[in-house]
Amino acid sequence: MSEDTTLVCSAKGCREAAVWVLAWNNPKVHTPERRKTWLACGEHRETLGQFLGVRGFLKDVVALAEWQEREGA
Ligand SMILES: [Zn+2]
Numbered sequence: 001m002s003e004d005t006t007l008v009c010s011a012k013g014c015r016e017a018a019v020w021v022l023a024w025n026n027p028k029v030h031t032p033e034r035r036k037t038w039l040a041c042g043e044h045r046e047t048l049g050q051f052l053g054v055r056g057f058l059k060d061v062v063a064l065a066e067w068q069e070r071e072g073a
Pocket of ligand 1: 016
């Protein structure tokens with residue numbers, strides 16, 4: 001099985017393949033240029049995004065394929 005390379009959604013208990021990357025930063029913990037990332041399937045993009053958004057942590061939501069291109073992966 002080559003499923004190991006599949007990136008999975010970061011939502012708790014979700015095993016769906018990730019489609020989105022949510023880039024975030026907690027200014028109390030991270031330097032401003034630092035980016036933490038969560039992966040999200042189509043269904044959890046909004047719930048994870050809201051979780052980060054209400055805290056003011058969310059910086060960017062990018063399609064996974066685009067993110068990987070950006071990162072040169
Ligand atoms: Zn999910």
